[in-house]
Amino acid sequence: MAMDTRFPDAVVQVADTRIVFVVMDGVGGLPHADTGRTELESARTPHLDELARAAAIGLHRPVAVGITPGSGPAHLALFGYDPREWLIGRGVLSALGVGFPLRPGDLAARLNLATVDEAGNVTDRRAGRPSDEEGRRVVALLADSVATPEGLELHWRAEKEHRAVMILRGEGLSDALDDTDPQETGVPPHPVRALVPEAEPTARAVQEVLDRAREVLRQERPANALLARGFACFERYPSMRERFGISCLATARYPMYQGVGRLLGMDVAETPASDADAVRTVAARYEDADFHFLHFKYPDSRGEDGDFDAKVAAIETIDALVPELVALEPDVLVVTGDHSTPSRMRVHSWHPVPLLIASPFCRGGNTGGFGERDCLGGELGILAAADILPLALAHADRLEKYGA
Amino acid sequence: MAMDTRFPDAVVQVADTRIVFVVMDGVGGLPHADTGRTELESARTPHLDELARAAAIGLHRPVAVGITPGSGPAHLALFGYDPREWLIGRGVLSALGVGFPLRPGDLAARLNLATVDEAGNVTDRRAGRPSDEEGRRVVALLADSVATPEGLELHWRAEKEHRAVMILRGEGLSDALDDTDPQETGVPPHPVRALVPEAEPTARAVQEVLDRAREVLRQERPANALLARGFACFERYPSMRERFGISCLATARYPMYQGVGRLLGMDVAETPASDADAVRTVAARYEDADFHFLHFKYPDSRGEDGDFDAKVAAIETIDALVPELVALEPDVLVVTGDHSTPSRMRVHSWHPVPLLIASPFCRGGNTGGFGERDCLGGELGILAAADILPLALAHADRLEKYGA
Numbered sequence: 001m002a003m004d005t006r007f008p009d010a011v012v013q014v015a016d017t018r019i020v021f022v023v024m025d026g027v028g029g030l031p032h033a034d035t036g037r038t039e040l041e042s043a044r045t046p047h048l049d050e051l052a053r054a055a056a057i058g059l060h061r062p063v064a065v066g067i068t069p070g071s072g073p074a075h076l077a078l079f080g081y082d083p084r085e086w087l088i089g090r091g092v093l094s095a096l097g098v099g100f101p102l103r104p105g106d107l108a109a110r111l112n113l114a115t116v117d118e119a120g121n122v123t124d125r126r127a128g129r130p131s132d133e134e135g136r137r138v139v140a141l142l143a144d145s146v147a148t149p150e151g152l153e154l155h156w157r158a159e160k161e162h163r164a165v166m167i168l169r170g171e172g173l174s175d176a177l178d179d180t181d182p183q184e185t186g187v188p189p190h191p192v193r194a195l196v197p198e199a200e201p202t203a204r205a206v207q208e209v210l211d212r213a214r215e216v217l218r219q220e221r222p223a224n225a226l227l228a229r230g231f232a233c234f235e236r237y238p239s240m241r242e243r244f245g246i247s248c249l250a251t252a253r254y255p256m257y258q259g260v261g262r263l264l265g266m267d268v269a270e271t272p273a274s275d276a277d278a279v280r281t282v283a284a285r286y287e288d289a290d291f292h293f294l295h296f297k298y299p300d301s302r303g304e305d306g307d308f309d310a311k312v313a314a315i316e317t318i319d320a321l322v323p324e325l326v327a328l329e330p331d332v333l334v335v336t337g338d339h340s341t342p343s344r345m346r347v348h349s350w351h352p353v354p355l356l357i358a359s360p361f362c363r364g365g366n367t368g369g370f371g372e373r374d375c376l377g378g379e380l381g382i383l384a385a386a387d388i389l390p391l392a393l394a395h396a397d398r399l400e401k402y403g404a
Numbered sequence: 405m406a407m408d409t410r411f412p413d414a415v416v417q418v419a420d421t422r423i424v425f426v427v428m429d430g431v432g433g434l435p436h437a438d439t440g441r442t443e444l445e446s447a448r449t450p451h452l453d454e455l456a457r458a459a460a461i462g463l464h465r466p467v468a469v470g471i472t473p474g475s476g477p478a479h480l481a482l483f484g485y486d487p488r489e490w491l492i493g494r495g496v497l498s499a500l501g502v503g504f505p506l507r508p509g510d511l512a513a514r515l516n517l518a519t520v521d522e523a524g525n526v527t528d529r530r531a532g533r534p535s536d537e538e539g540r541r542v543v544a545l546l547a548d549s550v551a552t553p554e555g556l557e558l559h560w561r562a563e564k565e566h567r568a569v570m571i572l573r574g575e576g577l578s579d580a581l582d583d584t585d586p587q588e589t590g591v592p593p594h595p596v597r598a599l600v601p602e603a604e605p606t607a608r609a610v611q612e613v614l615d616r617a618r619e620v621l622r623q624e625r626p627a628n629a630l631l632a633r634g635f636a637c638f639e640r641y642p643s644m645r646e647r648f649g650i651s652c653l654a655t656a657r658y659p660m661y662q663g664v665g666r667l668l669g670m671d672v673a674e675t676p677a678s679d680a681d682a683v684r685t686v687a688a689r690y691e692d693a694d695f696h697f698l699h700f701k702y703p704d705s706r707g708e709d710g711d712f713d714a715k716v717a718a719i720e721t722i723d724a725l726v727p728e729l730v731a732l733e734p735d736v737l738v739v740t741g742d743h744s745t746p747s748r749m750r751v752h753s754w755h756p757v758p759l760l761i762a763s764p765f766c767r768g769g770n771t772g773g774f775g776e777r778d779c780l781g782g783e784l785g786i787l788a789a790a791d792i793l794p795l796a797l798a799h800a801d802r803l804e805k806y807g808a
Contacts, residue, residue, distance in 0.1 A: 381780075387470065
């Protein structure tokens with residue numbers, strides 16, 4: 001089984017081994033001004049620290065030096081799909097995340113419910129962060145009331161809070177469209193702009209939908225406008241089983257990450273009710289897959305809130321669950337994040353992300369714990385995120401020797 | 405002189421400098437369970453340690469993160485031929501290794517003398533590891549008795565112990581053939597399978613040879629079958645002199661490594677009788693080449709034996725020879741391995757390999773010795789094996805400034 005342009009001749013081999021791959025979303029951080037320690041370094045993580053002392057540790061770069069990744073590309077990279085080769089739009093990831101049955105050629109866009117003032121300028125890009133229920137109500141209104149452009153199908157799905165997805169289905173749709181989200185307040189949403197001449201008809205259709213939506217939402221408050229971004233046409237990806245010969249199960253509480261798993265051919269576990277429930281799911285379904293993707297969202301959420309202490313607490317909550325994963329005795333246990341989300345910045349960042357690969361085949365020798373500075377001295381150095389999966393496969397005896 | 409796609413515009417320049425490039429085969433390892441120290445870290449290596457304290461040290465990745473290399477690709481990488489660009493089959497390397505005068509288009513395959521039971525299932529992939537003499541006897545029997553397929557030439561060469569090489573010469577041969585070595589016991593050898601339709605005639609010819617060989621060996625014990633792998637047609641490679649402007653001499657005790665040298669246009673010294681003799685050869689012929697490749701096999705052999713202490717001893721034997729190399733006062737002395745062979749794993753592995761480049765132009769500053777963990781903190785970081793040769797050339801003042 002060929003492994004892609006990354007290793008033209010390397011082949012995966014069958015082995016009776018299991019990999020548990022834990023993503024602590026946004027785990028990487030920056031030092032607290034008072035203590036000089038990052039969120040991960042500040043957290044009491046005795047179990048991760050113990051793992052790290054015997055494991056291979058290092059840092060990974062999600063996409064490239066200095067590049068801040070979105071969640072989609074960052075996860076693709078973790079699963080061995082270099083996002084510079086395997087481009088995928090956020091719209092497609094979101095549509096998959098809400099379980100929409102995309103077909104090749106479908107055009108998906110991610111939507112924010114937003115607030116605009118009487119002049120049409122954006123005053124809140126997230127419409128005051130409505131509850132999930134309120135978000136669903138508004139999206140249902142759009143689904144009921146917005147007329148579909150001629151010759152197309154139009155679908156709406158609520159995602160979470162202010163987030164929604166729009167899908168257009170029809171012949172010849174193009175995703176060469178610029179975002180309408182201006183990424184700032186005080187200005188109006190951008191018009192839908194075609195990035196190539198061939199995308200003009202699609203741009204007109206999408207503009208028509210957004211204009212009608214604006215009419216439908218005129219009396220609503222605070223969600224009286226839509227911002228669209230991440231236009232993307234769906235094309236089928238080769239699955240992780242096809243590329244790496246592993247059956248995979250995704251266990252994640254948020255639709256977005258279930259969607260990433262689905263895109264790569266993973267089975268998706270029933271949505272867990274809590275982080276602890278997610279770990280129980282992995283344990284209960286341990287024999288069902290060679291590769292378990294387990295996603296924890298809160299380090300990222302609390303980082304985006306700018307709440308250093310809450311991010312520390314989110315990390316500590318995950319650490320307390322680590323023994324249950326270790327008890328499964330996976331051949332390889334990977335713990336990392338998809339990207340950094342420093343509380344001080346309140347957004348994703350480009351900073352390399354701590355990484356731990358626990359297996360019997362590590363040099364180890366780290367005398368500290370699991371933190372950004374410990375990882376910097378680790379045997380893995382700073383590597384590309386897309387190299388992690390091959391490395392995990394190697395530790396799981398799932399890669400043949402290259403050449404004789 | 406162009407240096408390949410790796411450095412599209414870098415040019416080599418003439419200099420009156422010499423590089424001694426020492427390969428301790430399979431030197432990288434994993435920690436001993438009792439001591440936490442690897443084979444290299446456990447070995448008493450005062451001379452390498454002294455070198456390492458003033459040298460530039462680091463680790464190299466033979467092919468790519470997580471990829472375990474065979475000896476051929478690993479050596480190509482060390483000599484600046486990235487094995488992902490410069491693919492070469494083991495058969496060609498083995499044929500060159502036994503000194504067979506390959507011509508472009510020749511098809512070479514590596515053979516194992518093996519044992520099969522009455523049902524035709526492999527019981528020993530190495531026929532009980534016969535002596536070199538016994539191996540030569542069986543191969544001579546094949547050369548005398550196996551009829552040559554019509555329109556082709558057929559050549560047999562013993563390599564070492566159970567290893568041999570088969571060369572077919574003729575028009576239109578293809579190397580798009582799968583191995584017949586099943587890589588496990590209890591199953592029969594695979595039939596010769598063409599990987600593309602154009603290779604069908606070659607597959608039939610090779611199958612004919614193997615079937616006839618089976619008949620010839622029917623009464624032999626334990627070597628009553630052949631397993632073939634690494635089918636490869638020979639094509640001439642640009643030499644190291646062509647690419648890097650250096651005359652090269654290979655000093656190695658095993659044919660395989662002489663073959664790698666020959667493939668890249670190196671002169672090959674008379675086969676040394678011992679490691680000490682190999683060093684004497686380099687000293688005696690020091691003026692004959694700009695670049696001396698000196699190969700030591702035993703760290704790898706003892707690692708593959710799973711004998712930690714014997715691997716330590718093999719490393720110490722080499723260390724004792726280092727002063728004789730230092731006494732030559734090479735402008736650059738490189739010491740590294742082609743890959744790791746942890747005793748605990750008994751096979752090649754993907755782990756980065758310790759590297760030392762001694763020259764007056766190093767930052768140095770290492771206060772430890774020459775070991776995996778010391779190298780991790782070294783000035784070279786973790787680099788690709790194919791970057792070592794350019795780095796050695798740079799230290800030897802053999803690379804022009806890139807751009808004005």
